[in-house]
Amino acid sequence: MTPLEQRTGAISAVRTLGTAWALAAQALQAADLDYGHGCASAEDEAAWLVLHAAGLPASEAGDFATYAHQSLTAQQALQIETVTAQRIATRQPLAYLLGEAWLVGLRFxxxxxxxxxxxxxxxxxxxxxxxxxxxxxxxxxxxxxxxxxxxxxxxxxxxxxxxxxxxxxxxxxxxxxxxxxxxxxxxxxxxxxxxxxxxxxxxxxxxxxxxxxxxxxxxxxxxxxxxxxxxxxxxxxxxxxxxxxxxxxxxxxxxxxxxxxxxxxxxxxxxxxxxxxxxxxxxxxxxxxxxxxxxxxxxxxxxxxxxxxxxxxxxx
CATH class of the missing domain: 3.40.50.150 (Vaccinia Virus protein VP39)
Structure with a gap:
């Protein structure tokens, strides 16, 4: 198993937004990425990614705790794992990987x-x-x-x-x-x-x-x-x-x-x-x-x- 697989491989097995967020944030933080494309930290990016996979707007990131116990499907968890791995491997801004950006609460x-x-x-x-x-x-x-x-x-x-x-x-x-x-x-x-x-x-x-x-x-x-x-x-x-x-x-x-x-x-x-x-x-x-x-x-x-x-x- 590669170091990248070790950091991201457990995400697809989880079934709640909160657990997926914690694992994704941990993997992003360990990768020493740079932020500034809509998020200021690994934790913020992980929240955006998990909300996106669950079909929720990133504007809800401020109330993420409200959704922490919401269930994820196997497909949604796999998407979070896949995109987390892509973010680390390619260092593309998350916005490009998701095809969206959020500015003052609006999606573009x-x-x-x-x-x-x-x-x-x-x-x-x-x-x-x-x-x-x-x-x-x-x-x-x-x-x-x-x-x-x-x-x-x-x-x-x-x-x-x-x-x-x-x-x-x-x-x-x-x-x-x-x-x-x-x-x-x-x-x-x-x-x-x-x-x-x-x-x-x-x-x-x-x-x-x-x-x-x-x-x-x-x-x-x-x-x-x-x-x-x-x-x-x-x-x-x-x-x-x-x-x-x-x-x-x-x-x-x-x-x-x-x-x-x-x-x-x-x-x-x-x-x-x-x-x-x-x-x-x-x-x-x-x-x-x-x-x-x-x-x-x-x-x-x-x-x-x-x-x-x-x-x-x-x-x-």
Missing amino acids: VVDPRVIVPRSFIAELLDEGALDPWLTEPPHRVLDMCTGSGCLAILAALVWDDAQVDAVDLSADALAVAEINREAYALQHRLRLVASDLWASLAAAPSQAYDLVLCNPPYVPTASMRALPEEYRHEPEMALAGGADGMDLVRRFLHDAPAHLSARGIVVLEVGNERAAFEAAFPTLPAIWLETELHAEGVCVLLADDLRLAFAPGAGT
């Missing part, structure tokens, strides 16, 4: 064509969270670098009168976003656009956006080289941001003013790269927002500030 279809949804922006897309900078509910919303479409969908669900555009350069990503758009029946309000940033979007007052969301590639080259194996299964173009992580951010912000309404705002995620952002845009005022998982990974940029910073001769 994912596969290796898209980055696993985990944007800090998601928790800000709740009624009232952006009110200090949105003078009224947005009529037109853009999700730039949409990937799976999760942020665009969340925005459409929060502001049910808004028209939402979701842009990505990757045709593969847009194919996944289409699956998720259909799952939430948003074909009439959510438009998917293949574009290299702003290239395919009209810069006209009637097409201006009140709210632009952007979770771009922002991982610096040096950090890309040091990424754990789990992250190497994701599309490189969704992560790599050039030498300082700001290559795409520079292009995005330079042309943003022409596409914003008079009081439009940009909500931009840069993760751990606040210092790099401030070095790249020293004169651009940014309002840094605290989220549950990151104190300074997301900022709000105002249309007037962007127009001033990127005016001809401004030197930004």
Whole structure:
């Protein structure tokens, strides 16, 4: 019996969620995996996997104890054992092995064509969270670098009168976003656009956006080289941001003013790269927002500030 079989082989014999969770968590913990694709620990991933196999939503993980004594079929237990072994052997994110990711309690279809949804922006897309900078509910919303479409969908669900555009350069990503758009029946309000940033979007007052969301590639080259194996299964173009992580951010912000309404705002995620952002845009005022998982990974940029910073001769 191989070491992997020793760690996972007992799972298929168990018949309750709680026992399967304990064995799966123990096996994952022993494998020294890396987390960060929707879960922070082996215990969290094991709970998600066991709930999935039992046909329960991952949003129930917080109440997992309620289900600990629920029975598992032999087939469900075997699925948990198999996926646990795959997670350890391949180091793929669990989201890819299950074909789903969960963000603020909502399910999205994912596969290796898209980055696993985990944007800090998601928790800000709740009624009232952006009110200090949105003078009224947005009529037109853009999700730039949409990937799976999760942020665009969340925005459409929060502001049910808004028209939402979701842009990505990757045709593969847009194919996944289409699956998720259909799952939430948003074909009439959510438009998917293949574009290299702003290239395919009209810069006209009637097409201006009140709210632009952007979770771009922002991982610096040096950090890309040091990424754990789990992250190497994701599309490189969704992560790599050039030498300082700001290559795409520079292009995005330079042309943003022409596409914003008079009081439009940009909500931009840069993760751990606040210092790099401030070095790249020293004169651009940014309002840094605290989220549950990151104190300074997301900022709000105002249309007037962007127009001033990127005016001809401004030197930004």
